[in-house]
Amino acid sequence: MRDFKEYNPITVFIYYAAVVIVSMFTMNPVLHIISFVGGVLQFGMQKTNDRVRTHIWYIIIGLILALIRPLFSHNGATVLFLINDNPITKEAFIFGINSAVMVVGVLYLFRVFSEIMTSDRLLYLFGRVSPKTALILSMGLRYIPMFRHQRRITADAQTAIGINKDDNAIDRIKGGLNVFSATVSWGIENGIITADSMAARGYGEGKRSYFSPIRFKKRDLIMILITVTALVPIITALIHGSFDTVFYPLFTVAEPDVFAYLGYLSYSILLVIPILLKVLENFRWKYLMSKI
Incomplete structure (x- = not known):
């Protein structure tokens, strides 16, 4: 069982x-x-x-x-x-x-x-039917916890250096927007780096091979x-x-x-x-x- x-x-x-x-x-x-x-x-x-x-x-x-x-x-x-x-x-x-x-x-x-x-199981499920869709789903699921983790790091860093203040509601909103903007910028930059790395490794070139332990x-x-x-x-x-x-x-x-x-x-x-x-x-x- x-x-x-x-x-x-x-x-x-x-x-x-x-x-x-x-x-x-x-x-x-x-x-x-x-x-x-x-x-x-x-x-x-x-x-x-x-x-x-x-x-x-x-x-x-x-x-x-x-x-x-x-x-x-x-x-x-x-x-x-x-x-x-x-x-x-x-x-x-x-x-x-x-x-x-x-x-x-x-x-x-x-x-x-x-x-x-999990992301690897989704890749197995949709990889042969639609490789691009499977890749997007897999990367999207991976980025969600990464984005949350980076948001916490950014919020802690900005609070430590005094950028974020929670004296009133307006300060909290401004601080949240600053954290969100910085985290989105990090996500875009990380996505570009990932795309460049995949292109450098030859992703999409030639016939696609498949392997899964499942x-x-x-x-x-x-x-x-x-x-x-x-x-x-x-x-x-x-x-x-x-x-x-x-x-x-x-x-x-x-x-x-x-x-x-x-x-x-x-x-x-x-x-x-x-x-x-x-x-x-x-x-x-x-x-x-x-x-x-």
Whole structure:
């Protein structure tokens, strides 16, 4: 048993494309709740330093999305109360919450995907299809942490020599703009140096060769088959109309039937697969360590 990070990038891409597309292109609140819970649990299994900050940002995004809809859309038959003679309806409120749960759940899944799909794995995934796109993605992902690190260095240096002051809001804004300008200049200069270095080493000349230690194994084929198999009940329920949801003028969800229950179960299993793999791998590791 292996951690999901060790699967082939093709397998990981197909899996996350499947779970995200199901959530993004349906309006069924049950599917969105399953996606949200699965995304939070998967993110909780990742080893990251900014977990609390990520949760806070996603909560803020969710609250904003949940409140925007009822404040600016007054559709719906059930009026809860009035704000400046504008009706706040139950249907718009439910729609806002549903949209917020969907977006935040997808953000968590994308965050987990970005943790798994490192720059070299993206290069492997898109290298043969579009080498230039793969190179841009790889370099872009590499520059994000470098840019953050350089910004901190620049801010500390300017603070040490007295350029940055935080006496008031205006000084803080000016200091932030100075740091941003210096960091952008560093990024442009570093990009030019990288381009010149690549040209000097002969990048783009002659036939392109490929090498990657990543291999497509039997477990990857099995995981893809599991993903496709789990999608069958979900697609069947969508075609049958078992996931149909109407928000206006009255909020109604299709009466659950056998297709809906199978679809919910399949989507839940699909989202819990990486969690099970992680848990089983941890148990396996602890068992092997106990034998030493």
